[in-house]
Amino acid sequence: MSAQATWLRPCTLILVVLLALTGLNYALGKTNLGGTTIMLSVLAAAAVKVQLIVDHFMGLRHAKLVWRLIMLGWLLLVTGLICVAYLTSVK
Amino acid sequence: MTTSAALSIHNQPGRPPGDLAIWIFIFAELLAFGIFFVAYAFARAHNVELFNASQLHLNRESGAINTLVLIISSYFVVRAVAAIKQGLSVSCMRWLLATIGMGGIFVLIKLAEFREIFSAGISLSTNTFYMFYLSLTLFHFMHVLMGMVILSFVAAKAQRGGYSADSHTGVHTGASYWHMVDLVWIILFPLVYVIR
Numbered sequence: 219m220s221a222q223a224t225w226l227r228p229c230t231l232i233l234v235v236l237l238a239l240t241g242l243n244y245a246l247g248k249t250n251l252g253g254t255t256i257m258l259s260v261l262a263a264a265a266v267k268v269q270l271i272v273d274h275f276m277g278l279r280h281a282k283l284v285w286r287l288i289m290l291g292w293l294l295l296v297t298g299l300i301c302v303a304y305l306t307s308v309k
Numbered sequence: 310m311t312t313s314a315a316l317s318i319h320n321q322p323g324r325p326p327g328d329l330a331i332w333i334f335i336f337a338e339l340l341a342f343g344i345f346f347v348a349y350a351f352a353r354a355h356n357v358e359l360f361n362a363s364q365l366h367l368n369r370e371s372g373a374i375n376t377l378v379l380i381i382s383s384y385f386v387v388r389a390v391a392a393i394k395q396g397l398s399v400s401c402m403r404w405l406l407a408t409i410g411m412g413g414i415f416v417l418i419k420l421a422e423f424r425e426i427f428s429a430g431i432s433l434s435t436n437t438f439y440m441f442y443l444s445l446t447l448f449h450f451m452h453v454l455m456g457m458v459i460l461s462f463v464a465a466k467a468q469r470g471g472y473s474a475d476s477h478t479g480v481h482t483g484a485s486y487w488h489m490v491d492l493v494w495i496i497l498f499p500l501v502y503v504i505r
Contacts, residue, residue: 229391233384240380244373247503260499267380268492275387276488277481282323288336296343300500303350307357 232274239263257304265297326390327481335489338452342493345448346500349441356437361505363438366429371422372502375415376494382411383491386460386484389467396474398467405464405480408487412457419450442501449493456490459483 243263246256272289273279279286325332353360389404426443433440463483466472472480 227391229384229387233380236380237377240373240376243499243503244369244376247369247373247499251505257504260503264495264499267495271383271488271492271495275383275491276485277326277390280323281325285323285325285332289339292336292339292343296346296496299347300350303347303354304504306351307354 229274232270236267236270239267254305258301261297261300265293268293325485327483327485328478331482331485335485338489339493342448342496345441345445346496349445349500352437352441359436360438363436363442364502364505367442367502368422368425369502371418372498375418376498378411378415378418379491379494382408382415383488385411386487390477390480390484393467393472393477393480394474398470398472401472401477401480402464402467405460405467405483409457409460409464412453412460415453416450416457419446419453423447445497445501449490449497452490452493456483456487459486 243260246260249256269290272286272293278289385404385408389401389408392398392400392404423446426439431439431443433443460483463479466479
């Protein structure tokens with residue numbers, strides 16, 4: 219390994235956060251509870267995970283704003299419409 | 310200039326890593342999955358009780374384990390890219406093989422889940438929930454297999470010393486595709502297995 223290797227690389231820290239958020243989502247799922255709060259929490263955690271992967275794993279944080287906006291737009295549109303559908307069904 | 314060279318965007322500031330063609334492909338795939346996800350959510354809005362009851366029969370543990378598997382595999386791909394940026398072909402190849410191995414674990418877990426579902430007599434025509442569940446997960450499953458094939462070619466080239474610290478667009482391209490497979494699952498898992 220390179221001499222530049224550190225004890226905790228930035229990508230390893232991102233991995234830890236991603237695993238923790240996955241654990242959170244699983245724990246919320248285990249409750250078998252429904253409702254707006256659970257739905258929003260689970261979706262928000264998933265959206266944060268996607269954005270972390272896009273920025274830090276796919277490397278788009280170094281790309282021009284337009285590339286990042288395409289990915290962010292997709293994420294916000296999809297999760298937003300899912301929220302609308304679920305809130306509609308709650309009513 | 311060849312088409313490949315014209316599309317190659319490696320090391321151009323501000324451009325996403327990898328070949329432009331793979332990014333067009335990624336956006337097309339994300340659009341398809343996005344439409345599928347939204348269609349699922351609105352179909353559920355009209356059949357809440359059916360979807361909630363059917364969802365309880367899914368193996369949430371295997372879905373959660375597969376989420377961890379794909380996230381860890383994405384991390385391995387990041388390490389493969391980092392290795393080739395330092396000119397470490399063998400290390401890059403090993404990280405890619407580790408990624409493919411994680412993909413294999415995902416496939417085995419998913420096959421076990423499909424076997425469980427199909428042996429219970431469930432099919433695409435059982436109800437609307439299972440139509441979406443099977444279509445979405447099978448569609449994603451095919452992408453995992455395709456990603457494993459792509460990374461196998463990249464790993465083979467890395468083993469032959471086909472990439473260097475200055476020239477490794479292929480590694481970035483394969484990595485970007487694999488990350489796309491991962492992030493699609495990150496939405497799919499809570500949507501189909503968790504949210505109710």
